[in-house]
Amino acid sequence: MSDAPEKTSFVEDLTDQSDDFSRWYNEVIRKAQLADNSPVKGCMVIRPYGYGIWENIQRLLDKRIKATGHQNAYFPLLIPESLLQLEADHVEGFAPECAWVTQGGKEPLEERYAIRPTSEAIIGHMYSKWIESYRDLPLLLNQWANVMRWEKRTRPFLRTSEFLWQEGHTAHASEQECREEVMRMLEVYREFVETELAIPVHAGKKSDAERFAGAEDTFTIEALMRDGKALQAGTSHHLGQHFAKVFDITYQDETGKRQHVWQTSWGVSTRLIGALVMTHGDDAGLRLPPNVAPIQAVIVPIYRKPEDKAAVLGFLEQIKAALGEKVRFHIDDRDQYSPGWKYNEYEMRGVPVRLEVGPKDVANSAVMSVRRDTRAKESIPLAQLPERLPALLAEIQKALFDQASAFRDEKTVMVQDLAGVLAHFEGGGSGFVAVPWDGSVAFEAEVKAKAGATLRCMPLDTSRFASLEKPGHRVALFARSY
Amino acid sequence: MSDAPEKTSFVEDLTDQSDDFSRWYNEVIRKAQLADNSPVKGCMVIRPYGYGIWENIQRLLDKRIKATGHQNAYFPLLIPESLLQLEADHVEGFAPECAWVTQGGKEPLEERYAIRPTSEAIIGHMYSKWIESYRDLPLLLNQWANVMRWEKRTRPFLRTSEFLWQEGHTAHASEQECREEVMRMLEVYREFVETELAIPVHAGKKSDAERFAGAEDTFTIEALMRDGKALQAGTSHHLGQHFAKVFDITYQDETGKRQHVWQTSWGVSTRLIGALVMTHGDDAGLRLPPNVAPIQAVIVPIYRKPEDKAAVLGFLEQIKAALGEKVRFHIDDRDQYSPGWKYNEYEMRGVPVRLEVGPKDVANSAVMSVRRDTRAKESIPLAQLPERLPALLAEIQKALFDQASAFRDEKTVMVQDLAGVLAHFEGGGSGFVAVPWDGSVAFEAEVKAKAGATLRCMPLDTSRFASLEKPGHRVALFARSY
Numbered sequence: 001m002s003d004a005p006e007k008t009s010f011v012e013d014l015t016d017q018s019d020d021f022s023r024w025y026n027e028v029i030r031k032a033q034l035a036d037n038s039p040v041k042g043c044m045v046i047r048p049y050g051y052g053i054w055e056n057i058q059r060l061l062d063k064r065i066k067a068t069g070h071q072n073a074y075f076p077l078l079i080p081e082s083l084l085q086l087e088a089d090h091v092e093g094f095a096p097e098c099a100w101v102t103q104g105g106k107e108p109l110e111e112r113y114a115i116r117p118t119s120e121a122i123i124g125h126m127y128s129k130w131i132e133s134y135r136d137l138p139l140l141l142n143q144w145a146n147v148m149r150w151e152k153r154t155r156p157f158l159r160t161s162e163f164l165w166q167e168g169h170t171a172h173a174s175e176q177e178c179r180e181e182v183m184r185m186l187e188v189y190r191e192f193v194e195t196e197l198a199i200p201v202h203a204g205k206k207s208d209a210e211r212f213a214g215a216e217d218t219f220t221i222e223a224l225m226r227d228g229k230a231l232q233a234g235t236s237h238h239l240g241q242h243f244a245k246v247f248d249i250t251y252q253d254e255t256g257k258r259q260h261v262w263q264t265s266w267g268v269s270t271r272l273i274g275a276l277v278m279t280h281g282d283d284a285g286l287r288l289p290p291n292v293a294p295i296q297a298v299i300v301p302i303y304r305k306p307e308d309k310a311a312v313l314g315f316l317e318q319i320k321a322a323l324g325e326k327v328r329f330h331i332d333d334r335d336q337y338s339p340g341w342k343y344n345e346y347e348m349r350g351v352p353v354r355l356e357v358g359p360k361d362v363a364n365s366a367v368m369s370v371r372r373d374t375r376a377k378e379s380i381p382l383a384q385l386p387e388r389l390p391a392l393l394a395e396i397q398k399a400l401f402d403q404a405s406a407f408r409d410e411k412t413v414m415v416q417d418l419a420g421v422l423a424h425f426e427g428g429g430s431g432f433v434a435v436p437w438d439g440s441v442a443f444e445a446e447v448k449a450k451a452g453a454t455l456r457c458m459p460l461d462t463s464r465f466a467s468l469e470k471p472g473h474r475v476a477l478f479a480r481s482y
Numbered sequence: 483m484s485d486a487p488e489k490t491s492f493v494e495d496l497t498d499q500s501d502d503f504s505r506w507y508n509e510v511i512r513k514a515q516l517a518d519n520s521p522v523k524g525c526m527v528i529r530p531y532g533y534g535i536w537e538n539i540q541r542l543l544d545k546r547i548k549a550t551g552h553q554n555a556y557f558p559l560l561i562p563e564s565l566l567q568l569e570a571d572h573v574e575g576f577a578p579e580c581a582w583v584t585q586g587g588k589e590p591l592e593e594r595y596a597i598r599p600t601s602e603a604i605i606g607h608m609y610s611k612w613i614e615s616y617r618d619l620p621l622l623l624n625q626w627a628n629v630m631r632w633e634k635r636t637r638p639f640l641r642t643s644e645f646l647w648q649e650g651h652t653a654h655a656s657e658q659e660c661r662e663e664v665m666r667m668l669e670v671y672r673e674f675v676e677t678e679l680a681i682p683v684h685a686g687k688k689s690d691a692e693r694f695a696g697a698e699d700t701f702t703i704e705a706l707m708r709d710g711k712a713l714q715a716g717t718s719h720h721l722g723q724h725f726a727k728v729f730d731i732t733y734q735d736e737t738g739k740r741q742h743v744w745q746t747s748w749g750v751s752t753r754l755i756g757a758l759v760m761t762h763g764d765d766a767g768l769r770l771p772p773n774v775a776p777i778q779a780v781i782v783p784i785y786r787k788p789e790d791k792a793a794v795l796g797f798l799e800q801i802k803a804a805l806g807e808k809v810r811f812h813i814d815d816r817d818q819y820s821p822g823w824k825y826n827e828y829e830m831r832g833v834p835v836r837l838e839v840g841p842k843d844v845a846n847s848a849v850m851s852v853r854r855d856t857r858a859k860e861s862i863p864l865a866q867l868p869e870r871l872p873a874l875l876a877e878i879q880k881a882l883f884d885q886a887s888a889f890r891d892e893k894t895v896m897v898q899d900l901a902g903v904l905a906h907f908e909g910g911g912s913g914f915v916a917v918p919w920d921g922s923v924a925f926e927a928e929v930k931a932k933a934g935a936t937l938r939c940m941p942l943d944t945s946r947f948a949s950l951e952k953p954g955h956r957v958a959l960f961a962r963s964y
Contacts, residue, residue, distance in 0.1 A: 036608065039565065040558040040595065041586070045608055048553035048623065055554065071530035072537065076522040077597075077628055077644050078581075083521065096587055099560075101597065103582040104523075104643075105632040113522065115559075115583065115597075126518065126527055135818060141530065146559055146628065150587040161586075162559050336617060 014348070016283050021227040026156070028277060032286050032349045035156045042154040042161030046270070049349065050157075052294030053273050054164065058144065060196045060291070061166065061268070064188050070140040070168060075122050077146075078113035083121045086246040090120060093213020097149045099161070115148040120214060120239070120265055123169045124247035131261060133252050134173050138181070142168040157274030158231075158482050165269035171249060171261040175240075178262035182238045185266040186219045189234035197272060198289040198401035199223045199279045200408050201233055202432070202477055204457030209444055212265075216240035222456040222477065224408045225278035228430025230456045230479035233275050236266035274482075279404050286350025287373050289400050290393035297329040297389060298346045299367075302339045302358035315362045315382075319355070322386050327393065329355075347372060352396045353389065355380075373399055408432075412477075414468055418443055421478055425451035430480065432456070436468045437476035453478045496830070498765050503709040508638070510759060514768050514831045517638045524636040524643030528752070531831065532639075534776030535755050536646065540626065542678045542773070543648065543750070546670050552622040552650060557604050559628075560595035565603045568728040572602060575695020579631045581643070597630040602696060602721070602747055605651045606729035613743060615734050616655050620663070624650040639756030640713075640964050647751035653731060653743040657722075660744035664720045667748040668701045671716040679754060680771040680883035681705045681761045682890050683715055684914070684959055686939030691926055694747075698722035704938040704959065706890045707760035710912025712938045712961035715757050718748035756964075761886050768832025769855050771882050772875035779811040779871060780828045781849075784821045784840035797844045797864075801837070804868050809875065811837075829854060834878045835871065837862075855881055890914075894959075896950055900925050903960055907933035912962065914938065918950045919958035935960045 014031065015023045029035050034050030046054065062072075078101060085091045098114035116122065123141070131139060148162045157163075168185060172178040190203045201221035211218035215237040223233045243249065244260040253259050280287040290296050301316060303309040316331055323329055330351075332342050339356070346354055356368040366381045369389070373396050380388045411431025415421055424433050425447075437443060437455070444455050458474045459465070465475045496513065497505045511517050516532030528536065544554075560583060567573045580596035598604065605623070613621060630644045639645075650667060654660040672685045683703035693700035697719040705715045725731065726742040735741050762769040772778050783798060785791040798813055805811055812833075814824050821838070828836055838850040848863045851871070855878050862870045893913025897903055906915045907929075919925060919937070926937050940956045941947070947957045 036611070038558045038604070039562055039607055040560045040604075043558040043560065045558065046556040048555045051555050052553070054556075071534070073530050073533050074528040074536075074646065076520045076525035076527065077630070078522045078525065080521055098587065099583045099595075100585040101581045102584045103594075105579050105581075105634075112585075113581075122520070122522075125521055129518070148559070152587075164556065 014283065014285060017226060017281070022155075024281075024283075025274075025278060028281055028285055028348070029156045034273065034277070034286075037156075040161075042151050044156045044160050046164075049294055050273060053276065053288070053292050054270055056292040056294065057196070057272060058166075061188075061192050062144075064192055065142050065166070065168065068140075068184060068188060070142045070170075072143060073141045074143055074145070075116075075119050075126065077116055079116050079119070079122050081112045081114060083125055084114055086121065086124075087214045087243055089242070090214035094118065094149075097151065099148050099150050116145070117147055117149045118265075118267075119143065119145070119147075119167055119169065120243055121247075124243040124249060124263075127169075127171055127261070127263075128247045128249045131171060131249055131251050134254055137171060137173045137251060137261065138177065139171040140168075140181075141170070142166055155274075157270055157277070159271075163270050165267050167265060167267040170264045171244075172263070173251065173253065173259070173261065175262050178240075178264055179238060181264045182217070182219060182236050182266070185264070186221065186234075186236040189236065189266070189268060190221050193221060193223070193233055193268075193272070193275075194401065196289070196291045197276055197279075198291075198397055198404060199233065199275055200401065200405040202457060202459045203461070204459040204477065206235075206457060207439075207444060207455045207476070209441065210455060212237045214239065214242055215265075216242065220457050222432075222479075223275050223279060224404075224411055224431060224479070225275070225482070226281065226407070227278070228411055228480070230432065230477075230481040231271070231275050231278070232456070232481065233272060234266070234268040237264060239263040239265060280400050281350070284344075285348030287400065288350035288352060290352045290397050293350065293352055294328065295330045295346075295349075295351045296327045296393055297353040297355055297369075298342075298351045299329055299331045299355045299357060300339050300342050300346075301331070301333055302356060308359045311359060311362050312357055315357060315365075318382060319357070319367065319385065322382060323389065324386075326386055327389055343370075352393060371396060373403075414465060416468070418446060421447055421453070422450055425453055425480070432477045432479045434459075434465050434468055434475055434477055436470040436473035438473050447478055451478075451480070453480045456481060496765065496767060499708060499763070504637075506763075506765075507756075507760060510763055510767055510830070511638045516755065516759070516768075519638075522643075524633050526638045526642050528646075531776055532755060535758065535770070535774055536752055538774040538776065539678070539754060540648075543670075543674050544626075546674055547624050547648070547650065550622075550666060550670060552624045552652075554625060555623045556625055556627070557598075557601050557608065559598055561598050561601070561604050563594045563596060565607055566596055568603065568606075569696045569725055571724070572696035576600065576631075579633065581630050581632050598627070599629055599631045600747075600749075601625065601627070601629075601649055601651065602725055603729075606725040606731060606745075609651075609653055609743070610729045610731045613653060613731055613733050616736055619653060619655045619733060619743065620659065621653040622650075622663075623652070624648055637756075639752055639759070641753075645752050647749050649747060649749040652746045653726075654745070655733065655735065655741070655743065657744050660722075660746055661720060663746045664699070664701060664718050664748070667746070668703065668716075668718040671718065671748070671750060672703050675703060675705070675715055675750075675754070675757075676883065678771070678773045679758055679761075680773075680879055680886060681715065681757055682883065682887040684939055684941045685943070686941040686959070688717075688939060689921075689926060689937045689958070691923065692937060694719045696721065696724055697747075698724065702939050704914075704961075705757050705761060706886075706893055706913060706961070707757070707964070708763065708889070709760070710893055710962070712914065712959075712963040713753070713757050713760070714938070714963065715754060716748070716750040719746060721745040721747060762882050763832070766826075767830035769882065770832035770834060772834045772879050775832065775834055776810065777812045777828075777831075777833045778809045778875055779835040779837055779851075780824075780833045781811055781813045781837045781839060782821050782824050782828075783813070783815055784838060790841045793841060793844050794839055797839060797847075800864060801839070801849065801867065804864060805871065806868075808868055809871055825852075834875055853878060855885075896947060898950070900928060903929055903935070904932055907935055907962075914959045914961045916941075916947050916950055916957055916959050918952040918955035920955050929960055933960075933962070935962045938963060
């Protein structure tokens, strides 16, 4: 906690979510010290507390990426314009939002370089060098990197010109294997986001209008924020042979014949931190799921008299020894802030559990725990703390997921047709609207034009939408979104 | 090991170090699949095997950076030209090698942005916003990031336009605390590089001519490569109040007075991978220290008859179960390559231990281990493998360090004066030359002009150079360098 504390009392000033959700969001990001504005247009600084969340996300997701057979690598930040232009849809989608490097040292460059908005082009070029035989397949790589998309309107974590992400890029011998990989990584994302971030999602397929520039199919996980807007939390793309054909990525199959590979790409980004804030936060600030919270429990000593101070601080040493590395805890023994001030600060920062330790607790050889999510109190004897605290954290993790799921389900309504979709949004409705959809582009366009909502996905699991099943139609979820 | 294997037999073709060290280096990088060239001028692709080394470096160093009280954060990639220009020495040192972004999306930018060559300027700007009181100090941040310096002549890992690194940036209330931090991080680097990379270094101070652009003092760790050239492996800078004054980073002290902070910065980069290659490699390829080797032991099954195959593969399952997660091992059961081919491949890739498992080994319930560094063989009973293999790896780690230390010491000579330095290099000598130095700039310039060698550092530990102690002089180490 060497990061500088906020300079003045601040909790009272937090805007209520119901008054102005967008303002609430910006204030929480700043007051909880997740991020700050920078002098670079559209780019933020991720402060240690926000970056601590990202480190936990990286650690927990990287484990899953490796467990499914992928390895990490690192490709150049810059992409020659000529490479970016090879795939027509890709360049059309990304070139308009690229930052361009035109000068290297003192000399103007012969060819412009784009700062990578995504790395299909540079990786496609390398894959064409590396892949020769069916024995070289599948090639399963991932990279953790910064990318840049020059955005006009930005918001911390949700849409910034530069952001951090991971991008997986794989090449396969057959379309079937390729499609299996697309679904495997979509499922990795769904399970990761639901388990570790406690964010329930709909996993599904994008419509043609919404898919990735250069992909054949895009699959997505879609979450619902507290203001009723959807947020795309991760995508997995079936690239078909689009890049293989323009980058000439071929292999010799077992019969000696040259074939183009089939490719996927998939990614999640620091946007997930914005999703965490808007899924779990409340009017007192953040509520972080324990699995990714940089601090899972904050310990606040309480004393007035000098002899109490010695006893309390002595007891803290016992707590430290008892907890060891079982939880990520932080002891806040700063003298210049009152316990009450600290309570507010750690509520703002969303620390899942607060442990209060005063003279009475020392006398009882116990600590008073306070849950951030429900504010429920519970005295925990020191002897039980090493077992009870991890269990309590697991309960909070589950409670946050259950609460977000209930909210998401309540905000998912079913209608039978276009008129129903429009009526929902015109009547002030938000959330997801499920509707049978015949694939009509006009339907999508009308919802977008009249309600400002887009087709978020066609969910893979339609069991909850059984009443909407109609021949020649697929269930589609519409929502306004980030 | 999903990364594509090299396409043809290749070990026989490796250039000997003594024939052409530079060529040997480039071949090993490529054949061991550490990195590959990219279509971006001066930028490489770090392949999974090379990136796996970097991940181990990150993990082991990050632990030390956090244990000394630092937190990670992330600052923007781009730096507005006006910010970079505030510190005069800094801009003079770095502006000529910046890559410049001049266009964002479809519009030319009003102000150019440099892709960060290092982040003092952007971080200084943020620190001036965050630091207000002595209570906000020390501020101890680090970032893992990519940086870019537009280099004319590049070599994989050693000097590339883009590279990966960590950069620590700290602010302190007093010069003394600041100087303590500079030395603390220099010592973290020394201990890390010697312990984990098995590379012995001289830790010392740079001369004025060699210090970081914008620093008051630069400290360095200097390693010696197999060809007798020195390599700067990490630096720790005392920035004084240079940046604090131009970025107006001030705090109110305990008496209510405004004071400028004192700052440090320190970094190591993917260059360390180049140092590993050139410190430990031999004519058969890489030799990786076990602590950072992506694969610590490769297991190669050997069989001809089908019934042997079943027995050997069955035995491998027992080995897997016995080893668990005690070591990072890889089983290479590819059928298309012979055991002999695999031996060569893993020698090239520097895997510290090879475990051969054939029918005889199965019959004895043992494996035959072969050390990469000495090629010493040892039959290890399965029952002892979980204890013996980690111990063997520790022996190899130590042996590599001892061997490199002996080489470094043998290649460090002592002379009494400038004439001695020049005579050493003119006589075909390489390595470090230790000499008493009176601080004369002309001395340094003459060595550089006549011998192409620079003052690498004034070592902090001069115990081995006691015979060179002279009043008004400091011991200085000269060497040709990367």
